[in-house]
Every structure is written in C-alpha cells, then in structure tokens.
Amino acid sequence: xxxxxxxxxxxxxxxxxxxxxxxxxxxxxxxxxxxxxxxxxxxxxxxxxxxxxxxxxxxxxxxxxxxxxxxxxxxxxxxxxxxxxxxxxxxxxxxxxxxxxxxxxxxxxxxxxxxxxxxxxxxxxxxxxxxxxxxxxxxxxxxxxxxxxxxxxxxxxxxxxxxxxxxxxxxxxxxxxxxxxxxxxxxxxxxxxxxxxxxxxxxxxxxxxxxxxxxxxxxxxxxxxxxxxxxxxxxxxxxxxxxxxxxxxxxxxxxxxxxxxxxxxxxxxxxxxxxxxxxxxxxxxxxxxxxxxxxxxxxxxxxxxxxxxxxxxxxxxxxxxxxxxxxxxxxxxxxxxxxxxxxxxxxxxxxxxxxxxxxxxxxxxxxxxxxxxxxxxxxxxxxx
Numbered sequence: 001x002x003x004x005x006x007x008x009x010x011x012x013x014x015x016x017x018x019x020x021x022x023x024x025x026x027x028x029x030x031x032x033x034x035x036x037x038x039x040x041x042x043x044x045x046x047x048x049x050x051x052x053x054x055x056x057x058x059x060x061x062x063x064x065x066x067x068x069x070x071x072x073x074x075x076x077x078x079x080x081x082x083x084x085x086x087x088x089x090x091x092x093x094x095x096x097x098x099x100x101x102x103x104x105x106x107x108x109x110x111x112x113x114x115x116x117x118x119x120x121x122x123x124x125x126x127x128x129x130x131x132x133x134x135x136x137x138x139x140x141x142x143x144x145x146x147x148x149x150x151x152x153x154x155x156x157x158x159x160x161x162x163x164x165x166x167x168x169x170x171x172x173x174x175x176x177x178x179x180x181x182x183x184x185x186x187x188x189x190x191x192x193x194x195x196x197x198x199x200x201x202x203x204x205x206x207x208x209x210x211x212x213x214x215x216x217x218x219x220x221x222x223x224x225x226x227x228x229x230x231x232x233x234x235x236x237x238x239x240x241x242x243x244x245x246x247x248x249x250x251x252x253x254x255x256x257x258x259x260x261x262x263x264x265x266x267x268x269x270x271x272x273x274x275x276x277x278x279x280x281x282x283x284x285x286x287x288x289x290x291x292x293x294x295x296x297x298x299x300x301x302x303x304x305x306x307x308x309x310x311x312x313x314x315x316x317x318x319x320x321x322x323x324x325x326x327x328x329x330x331x332x333x334x335x336x337x338x339x340x341x342x343x344x345x346x347x348x349x350x351x352x353x354x355x356x357x358x359x360x361x362x363x364x365x366x367x368x369x370x371x372x373x374x375x376x377x378x379x380x381x382x383x384x
Contacts, residue, residue: 006209006256009148011135013172016248018241024136024174025051028093029058031132037089038064039080039104041096044138047179048095063087067100071160071270071277073153077117081107091132094170097191098142098277101135102150105168108133117152117163123361126165135170138179140230140243141191141278143198143251145173149258159271159355169255177244181234189231189333190278192243196223196329197281198250201259204292204299205365212257219249220306224325228332260366262288265378268355275342283337286326287381293319295368339382349379 015023028036036055040048048064055062065083068076084092084107092111094104109129110117120126135145144150148168151160183191199219202212226242233239265288266280275283293300297315304322305311307329312318330337340346353375357363363370370378 004209006211008211008252009166009169009255010146010252011170011173014146014175015173016175016245018176018178018237020174021136021176021179024134024172024176025054027172027174028055028091028134029060031091034091034132035061035087035089036063036091036093037084037087037107038062038093038095039067039084039100039107040064040094041100041138042066042069043182044096044179047138051095063089067096067103070274071099071151071153072103072106073155074117075155077103077106077152081110084111089131091134093134093136095136095138097137097139098144101137101142101144102152104135105133105144105150105170106152106163109163109165109167120163120165121161123164126163126167129167133170134172134174136174136176136179137244137247139183139187139191140177140180140240140247141194141250143195143247143254145170145175146248146251147254149254153271157271158268159358160267162361175244175248177237177241180240180244181237183234185231185234185334188234188243189227189335190276190282191247192223192227192230192278193282193285193330193333193335194278195243195247195250196220196227197262197285198253198259199223199246200285200289200303201262201365202250202253202257203303204296204367205257205260206367207257207365208299209257212253215249215252217302217306219246219253220303222246222249224307224329227329231333258365259362261292261363261370264359264362264366265352265356265375267359268352269344272352272355273342273344279335279342282330282335283339283342283382284378286323286330286337287378289326290320290323291374291378292366292368293323299367337382338384339379346380346383349376352379
C-alpha cells in the first residue's frame, strides 16, 4: 500500500530555547508599523509589564487583555473580541497557557472576519485570518502554539468545541522553557500529561503516519524521562527544556493526525464538571490505552517501550505493561485519577457517555471502535 498523503502546517518562524523571549521582542519590533494587542494568562503579570515596557521604548503601541481564568468560553471570547477590536491591532500576541493561546488565535482570526464563530466549529470551516499572530507558551502541554486547533467551552451545551483550520497556525512561535519554571507542580503534571496524551494518541491513531511517528515517539520518551522531574523540581532546567520539547512535538502531531478517544471522553469532564483538561486526560489515559491495545498491540507495545516498560513475550503483554507505566507515572506526579474524588458520581456515567459520543471528529480517529457500553465501562473504571 502506498503511504497516504499528509500535510504538516507549522509557523513560518519557530524559535526554541531558554531565553528566546528576547528573540520575540526583536521579531515584534521589526514588524511593519505594528500595533500589538497582548492576550495573556494572569500568572504572567510581571512578564507582560516587562514586554510592554520593552516594546513601548521602540514607539510601538501596545495594549493588553488578561485572559479569564480557566478555559475560554463562548461568552468570554465574544467579550474579548469586542475589546480587541477597539484597539485596532495589526498583531495579536498570545502568551500563557493553552487557554490564553487558543483565545489569542481566535481573536486574530475573527478580528476582521464576518463569519460567526458558531459556524466554524469543526474542521476547515474557518476561511481566513488577516491579523498577524504570534504565540509564546508558558506551560508545557497543549501544543497550541504550533497547532491549527483552538478549543472553546460552549456553556449552553456544556461541552468543548473545536475550531480546526490552517488559519489558526501562528505566523511565529517562540518557546522559552524558562517561562515554565514558575508553573506549580499540579499544573506541570496536568499539562505534561496532556502533551503525553497528544503523542500517544497520535502514534496509536487510526490515521497515524510515519512522518508524525517521529515526533510522537520522541515526545513520549521525553515525557517519561522529564515529567516527574519537572513536577517535583520546577527549577530543574534540563527537565523543563525536555518537557517543553515534548509539548512542542505533541503540538506538531495535532494538525496532521490529532487525538482520539482519551480527548473525546475528557471533553465532558471539562465541559460540565470543569475538571482541568490535562487532569481529565490523565484520569482516562491508562484505561483507554488498555482498551485500545487489542486493536493495535504492536503500536501500543512501541509506546510501552518508549515509556520505559519491559519487553514481554507478546506485543499485547508489552502494551499492558505500558498501561501500568502510565498508572505509575500519574501516581508519581501525585495525580488522583478517581473520578469520585473530583465531585463526580457514578450516576453521571450515562450522561457523560452520551456527551462523549457526540465528539465524533476525535472518536473517528480511535484505533478501536467504541460503543456506548464501552464508553460507560471506561468511565466506570475511573471510579476505582
């Protein structure tokens, strides 16, 4: 069988390295007649003040808007868009966690766009972006800084919805691992496991591709090596750099291959119960991995070995050892994977399954088909 055609969409400029925030300032200053609107996470207040001072000394008009806490909602997007339009920027700079970056990407796309965002949920429905877009992540997890994806919470439906479009790939991305040193341990663990899930679901995906496999397997190895270290010592520079690189690899997997059942089942946990996205993935990851292993044992065995599991007598046994590695990693990172401890009762399983099954754009990527009964059993296993 010939290898299928695949398209990778990446920023025109991708800069990685500790201290490269300085490179971002040089890049922004060189833009033609820039008016910059910064969208940022609340934890970065001092960094934003520094950026604004540096840019203002060159005569560049700068405005800023703090992204709301938690994941962006439809209503917070519309409010932020109104504020951004009032500043008439030529460049949107997103700096922060995945939520701030997703919001910045959508603001840049809809600043001069007559489309309704509600009409662009899905793949390839967003038609254009006329505003320059620069992204700088301050966490290691979502990969939003290099992906064509942006996620919003639809408050009415109580589920997350995605806009997937080449228009959302930033013009430039600067990944400075030093910005992640102050990320608290829990957030480091949640976001790191999100990055790991991106890589695992890309490699085991029904639409996996050897070109993306390179990113996925190396991202898995990096997470296995550095996630616990970064969680327990935020100032471990080597671990922070390794985890930032793993997050980048995971983000590069999102466009051409994307995620699958873990993310699909995680969406209702975040949408209705407001469990952080990375934590939702962490709760589900080993259970879904074990469920999927029978569909592609060799691929799941590859993941297990990248995680550091021992080679067993069969690929399926090796894959199951990988599931045990994932469980051990979440424990090492002090993550509680029992849904009951996060305010969810077993009486919610049926409703959660119904909501998860609507996320067909991701479930269609899963290596093993899931029935409603399967989804309910997976949720039920997460109450152990």
